[in-house]
Amino acid sequence: MARKPLTKPRKTATQERARVTVDALVEATARILVKEGFDKASTNRIAEEAGVSVGSLYQYYPSKEALVAAVIDRHNDEIMKVVTAAFAEVAPLPVDQAVRRLVAVAIEAHQIDPRLHRVLAEQIPRTGRLADVEAFGRQTYAMFSAYLEAHRDELRMADLNMAAFVSVTSIEALAHTAVLNGPQKLGRDTVRELVDEATRLVVGYLL
Amino acid sequence: MARKPLTKPRKTATQERARVTVDALVEATARILVKEGFDKASTNRIAEEAGVSVGSLYQYYPSKEALVAAVIDRHNDEIMKVVTAAFAEVAPLPVDQAVRRLVAVAIEAHQIDPRLHRVLAEQIPRTGRLADVEAFGRQTYAMFSAYLEAHRDELRMADLNMAAFVSVTSIEALAHTAVLNGPQKLGRDTVRELVDEATRLVVGYLL
DNA sequence: CTATAATACGAGCGATTGCTCGTATTCTCC
DNA sequence: GGAGAATACGAGCAATCGCTCGTATTATAG
Known part of the structure; x- marks a missing residue:
């Protein structure tokens, strides 16, 4: 041997x-x-x-990188669990109700561990795990795309991929910015208002 | 002495x-x-x-940080010049035309030096210049807010601050994601389509 | 109990980092 | 031309980094 x-x-x-x-x-x-x-x-x-x-x-x-990756994976799994469940729950609902629920979930997801989320969002690129995060984004994008496909008759637009990209990107950015750069404590009222506005933004666009 | x-x-x-x-x-x-x-x-x-x-x-x-900050400032100035000019140009236009132009400019701005922009967007937080970037965001937000104020009669909504937040955040995110994570080369057609969609998103929301 | 595998330990190596400081060169002005 | 200020140089220091490896401790199996 x-x-x-x-x-x-x-x-x-x-x-x-x-x-x-x-x-x-x-x-x-x-x-x-x-x-x-x-x-x-x-x-x-x-x-x-x-x-x-x-x-x-x-x-x-x-390596140190592997350790950070483990933290990232753990956090991503936690968020994906919530998001995936939401998409399942929302599948049979009409567009306006579905979008409202998804917006609310996006905000919830960002509130799971905002400070960790912020550090990871900031530092992930340099750890070489960028691919993972893009995969995460793509997964959300794919689920939303599938939902739109299933509700195509409610929509008026042709390019569902574009619609999914615009919707997901906007919702994610609004949730991210509001939770991480907004007022320290998002009161119930503010959250409700934000959900209203974001829903109106996306639903108005889709229908 | x-x-x-x-x-x-x-x-x-x-x-x-x-x-x-x-x-x-x-x-x-x-x-x-x-x-x-x-x-x-x-x-x-x-x-x-x-x-x-x-x-x-x-x-x-x-310090090394000061050097990176200099690069950041330089890049920010370049972008702000374009954005500020756009807001001036757009001030007298009605909402739909103004938004379309601003969306186009947002994409242009992100294309100034995409690779540098990406690195900076990723690394800025750790350089302690986060405040600068937030100030940059706030400036854009303030200009958009002022524009909405001046065109309040065209709008149907009460909360202009919220409207500005939602609009700016969405436009910025769409431009950012499309330029940095999208296809390597954004063809004229794709850009045009993206501008159409983003404009529809925001205009539909505002009016 | 004992042999072996699994786990835990931590001093310390080689590389790299941000940065200093004594010295050399070049410019400015009379 | 010459004196002093401004600029440029770069060897090298102290600190820190990621990481290794020989050794000590603990669990498992026969």
Whole structure:
């Protein structure tokens, strides 16, 4: 047998304590990203925050980038769960009701962990995970496109792809900007007004 | 006389060759940001690319951040010039024509230097110049708000601030996404179609 | 209990970073 | 031409970074 004396290291954990370590690392990374920013998130700092040694960190994540990617994936999954559920729920509804619900969900989704979302939105590109985020966008776009296809008879326009692009981009931008750059606390009233306006914007465009 | 024997260093240049150096630095920074990314833009690398020594760099810019800020300011000025001119030109026009022109200008503005714009949009937050960008957004928002105010009689809505927020955010997002994440080359036809759709979206909302 | 695998540890290496400072060159003005 | 100011230079320092690897500890299996 040639070689394999050591190393096969960076892989999945089998014991329970290992899983605890892995979790602590991801959580510590998210915490540091939010509280101290991307630049401060060094591997040494993350390991310290997680109460773990650097060595252990590198047993499970081959690079700092992988760790950040894990945080991103986790956050994306959380959001996609909400969004996917919303599309399922909305499938049988007419356009005006569906859009209203989707707008509300978009805002909710952005409120899941706004500060983390902001850091990720800002820093994701440089981690090389840009593809993931574009995939995320495309997925939303695809679901919306499918919804429009199914409700084509309600619409007056020909180019459904264009319609989906315009709608998704606008809704996403409004939710994003309102939650991240708007007033610190979005009161119930403001949210309601925003949902009204965004719905009017998109429904008026589609019908 | 107590002290001021040396140093007062990081400041404006008086001689011509100094101005050349300063320009070379800013241009080199922009070039590296575009071609190699933010991480590769070290002070040593920038100085090298500019054909200048690190020492000279630090005579004019107190930090790497200041240098990036200079690039950002330059780019912002370029865009604001176009946008401001557009608002002036559009002031007397009715809403539908005005919006169409503004949408077209938004796309044009994003096409000024798309790759630099992308890098800056991605990296700006971490440079601490976030405030500048928000100010930029606010300026556009303010101009649009003023336009709506002046054409209030054409509109049917009460909350002009909300209307401006929704309009500006949508237009900006559509232009941004289309130029930066869309097909590599936006053909004339695609641009025209996009302008049509975005105009319809916003005009339908405002009127 | 013992052997082995899995996990955890952390000092520290090599590379790179932002930046300083003593020195050399060039310009300006008399 | 010469003195002093402005500009340019670049070796190199202190700090930090991502990451490795030899060792210590803990769990699992026979």
